[in-house]
Amino acid sequence: MYTADMTSPDNVHDASHAPLSRRGAGFATTRWSMVAAAGVPGSDSDRHEGALGALCESYWFPIYAFARRRGASAQDAQDLVQGFFTRLIEKGDVANADPERGRFRTFLLACFKHYSANERERDGAAKRGGGQHVFALDGIPAEERLANEGGGELDPERAFERAWAHTLLETVFVRLRAEYEDAGKAAVFVELKDSLAGDGGAHTHGERAQVLGTTEGAVKVAVHRLRQRYGELLRREISDTLATGEDVEDELRRLFESLAKKS
Amino acid sequence: MTNTPICQACGAAIPANGALSGMCAPCMLRQGMQGPAVPAPAGAADPNTPPLADIRRDFPQLEILELVGRGGMGLVYRARQRRLGRDVALKILTPDLAHRPDFAERFLREAQAMAKLSHPNIVTVHDFGEREARYFLVMEYVDGTPLRKLMERGQLDGADALGLISQVCTGVQYAHDQGVVHRDIKPENILMDSSGGVRIVDFGLARLVGTEDAANPDWRLTRSSQVMGTPHYMAPEQMHAPRSVDQRADVYSLGVLLYEMLMGELPVGTFPMPSERHPWGDQIDEILRGALESDPARRIQSAGELGARLDALSTADSAQSAAGRPVWSGVEEIADRLPFNNSSDSWGGLAEIYGLVTIDEGELFLEYRTRDCLDLYSSAPKELRIPLTQVLDIEFKSGWFGGGELRLRGRTMSTFMDFPGFQPGSIRLYFKRDYVRSAKQFTGELQRLIGTRTG
Numbered sequence: 001m002y003t004a005d006m007t008s009p010d011n012v013h014d015a016s017h018a019p020l021s022r023r024g025a026g027f028a029t030t031r032w033s034m035v036a037a038a039g040v041p042g043s044d045s046d047r048h049e050g051a052l053g054a055l056c057e058s059y060w061f062p063i064y065a066f067a068r069r070r071g072a073s074a075q076d077a078q079d080l081v082q083g084f085f086t087r088l089i090e091k092g093d094v095a096n097a098d099p100e101r102g103r104f105r106t107f108l109l110a111c112f113k114h115y116s117a118n119e120r121e122r123d124g125a126a127k128r129g130g131g132q133h134v135f136a137l138d139g140i141p142a143e144e145r146l147a148n149e150g151g152g153e154l155d156p157e158r159a160f161e162r163a164w165a166h167t168l169l170e171t172v173f174v175r176l177r178a179e180y181e182d183a184g185k186a187a188v189f190v191e192l193k194d195s196l197a198g199d200g201g202a203h204t205h206g207e208r209a210q211v212l213g214t215t216e217g218a219v220k221v222a223v224h225r226l227r228q229r230y231g232e233l234l235r236r237e238i239s240d241t242l243a244t245g246e247d248v249e250d251e252l253r254r255l256f257e258s259l260a261k262k263s
Numbered sequence: 264m265t266n267t268p269i270c271q272a273c274g275a276a277i278p279a280n281g282a283l284s285g286m287c288a289p290c291m292l293r294q295g296m297q298g299p300a301v302p303a304p305a306g307a308a309d310p311n312t313p314p315l316a317d318i319r320r321d322f323p324q325l326e327i328l329e330l331v332g333r334g335g336m337g338l339v340y341r342a343r344q345r346r347l348g349r350d351v352a353l354k355i356l357t358p359d360l361a362h363r364p365d366f367a368e369r370f371l372r373e374a375q376a377m378a379k380l381s382h383p384n385i386v387t388v389h390d391f392g393e394r395e396a397r398y399f400l401v402m403e404y405v406d407g408t409p410l411r412k413l414m415e416r417g418q419l420d421g422a423d424a425l426g427l428i429s430q431v432c433t434g435v436q437y438a439h440d441q442g443v444v445h446r447d448i449k450p451e452n453i454l455m456d457s458s459g460g461v462r463i464v465d466f467g468l469a470r471l472v473g474t475e476d477a478a479n480p481d482w483r484l485t486r487s488s489q490v491m492g493t494p495h496y497m498a499p500e501q502m503h504a505p506r507s508v509d510q511r512a513d514v515y516s517l518g519v520l521l522y523e524m525l526m527g528e529l530p531v532g533t534f535p536m537p538s539e540r541h542p543w544g545d546q547i548d549e550i551l552r553g554a555l556e557s558d559p560a561r562r563i564q565s566a567g568e569l570g571a572r573l574d575a576l577s578t579a580d581s582a583q584s585a586a587g588r589p590v591w592s593g594v595e596e597i598a599d600r601l602p603f604n605n606s607s608d609s610w611g612g613l614a615e616i617y618g619l620v621t622i623d624e625g626e627l628f629l630e631y632r633t634r635d636c637l638d639l640y641s642s643a644p645k646e647l648r649i650p651l652t653q654v655l656d657i658e659f660k661s662g663w664f665g666g667g668e669l670r671l672r673g674r675t676m677s678t679f680m681d682f683p684g685f686q687p688g689s690i691r692l693y694f695k696r697d698y699v700r701s702a703k704q705f706t707g708e709l710q711r712l713i714g715t716r717t718g
Binding site for chain 2: 173174193197231252
């Protein structure tokens with residue numbers, strides 16, 4: 001049959017498959033494994049610097065949460081974290097703290113611990129050098145986000161993991177919403193987004209169908225599609241922060257556990 | 264503590280502001296963890312598929328016969344050109360794609376380039392355009408089988424593989440000479456027609472529907488979307504330096520394809536070379552290494568060269584021994600044993616079940632443990648034995664990420680009763696991508712034993 005198999009699920013990209021790598025050739029498909037394989041950030045190629053920068057831009061908040069939970073004031077945490085990322089992206093010497101380069105999450109925390117340990121011994125003067133093209137950390141929104149998460153008594157490492165999970169969800173959620181908005185389906189997204197948090201909800205399919213001016217059957221299909229796409233984007237985003245050979249489902253489970261645990 | 268709203272389902276605090284306001288994070292993660300999707304309700308109309316009547320109305324000069332395919336890029340209909348009396352394929356691109364501002368212009372450019380290709384190994388584009396906000400292509404209709412199907416059925420041997428890829432190379436080289444790069448060569452895009460000829464489909468379409476501008480903020484989005492091409496077959500530069508992509512990316516894809524045809528698996532991780540498994544000698548190894556080279560500068564530079572080297576092999580001894588040797592052997596799989604991994608919605612949705620299902624002495628034997636995500640301990644293993652006579656049927660269903668599920672139905676409502684997540688008379692077992700082939704074999708084996716005809 002002509003192209004009948006275009007629909008076969010084998011054709012669908014598998015976000016959970018391990019990134020490709022070659023013997024000795026260091027090819028990788030996920031953002032983090034690309035960066036990790038390149039060696040010291042910034043040294044080999046600009047494209048990797050861009051990738052590292054993008055990853056940091058997405059995931060700076062958990063580092064901030066860690067710094068705050070360890071006792072730094074909001075202002076101090078902001079300076080420290082800003083300095084860290086500047087150093088990491090521009091100079092890359094901090095990256096040597098974690099030669100193993102496991103997943104991005106553990107790498108980032110290890111580097112930060114190393115960096116802040118050194119910073120404590122120094123005067124604040126050398127903290128910021130340049131930093132013109134590192135993204136600015138917004139102190140106030142960061143504090144609000146911290147408050148939003150709850151869990152004020154958590155130990156810093158756990159706070160970091162929880163913040164990471166939240167950041168991941170937010171990134172994926174925003175991306176998914178943008179897809180729907182781009183397709184002119186913003187209203188559909190707004191109405192159905194609660195289905196991303198499970199089955200229970202204040203509204204039934206019937207009620208939603210009324211709001212959207214469509215049939216219940218169409219709503220069911222739309223919910224199914226939305227969840228499907230969400231799952232795909234979620235796994236792809238996670239996979240982007242993993243190193244070669246690591247399993248997305250494991251990381252997903254791990255992050256779930258960090259949110260499910262009560263402090 | 265301030266009065267933060269609490270999630271009804273799990274008790275977690277729900278943020279009142281920020282992007283995730285009103286959304287419960289643990290519940291979202293749990294939802295994300297749901298394995299293969301709950302299937303769409305049967306019979307529900309797909310709001311994204313236009314009714315056939317609409318298509319017929321919009322394309323009056325075609326006799327639209329039936330919808331024959333559905334992919335990431337759009338829908339394919341089989342149709343007949345009334346005046347010319349010939350069968351064609353009408354491909355209608357997904358409307359979502361057309362929202363990008365420069366789409367119309369790019370469509371015109373790419374479709375013109377595709378239409379210029381006229382070669383026995385390439386499916387011809389007869390016409391293209393836009394009608395009622397739908398972009399479409401009218402192409403030659405090929406009654407053939409995608410390579411993917413042939414590979415799955417085990418119908419190709421080593422010599423076939425070499426010959427096929429060589430033909431594909433001829434077509435690809437011709438297109439490259441005309442300035443068109445395919446960008447999405449994979450077994451689904453190559454058809455074998457009834458006379459054994461090879462026809463390549465969707466030349467250049469990936470470029471049309473994707474966007475390669477890495478500076479474009481949409482790029483990260485598109486990387487996640489299906490239309491960007493299958494990662495397994497994509498050359499490294501297609502992923503991280505898309506603007507530098509040229510015809511050598513197709514050579515890479517051809518290499519992956521050749522490898523998969525000869526070895527029965529994708530060249531992923533530390534992968535063995537053909538000489539390690541088959542007595543074919545080093546020449547194929549060398550050719551594969553040349554095609555799979557990450558650095559385009561060190562890769563075999565043209566499809567034509569790849570094809571020529573494969574042709575040279577065909578006359579050599581290695582091909583003689585390759586002939587007649589089936590390649591899709593699936594060496595280490597055991598047809599009657601399958602590991603599975605379920606997340607359960609019972610126990611507050613925080614438990615996971617994993618185990619092994621085996622066919623053993625006329626019984627279906629399920630051995631499993633549960634793991635409670637809150638406390639991280641594994642319970643003692645549980646067992647369930649069901650005589651095969653009590654099993655009505657088994658159905659295999661691919662899941663979204665390449666994993667899948669097996670649905671087992673029992674003869675009575677209480678068969679499988681003790682298994683978690685059971686619904687009257689049936690259970691589902693989910694498994695990961697690595698076990699797809701095992702799952703298919705398992706299904707086949709069980710169906711054979713319980714006397715069901717394979718579907």
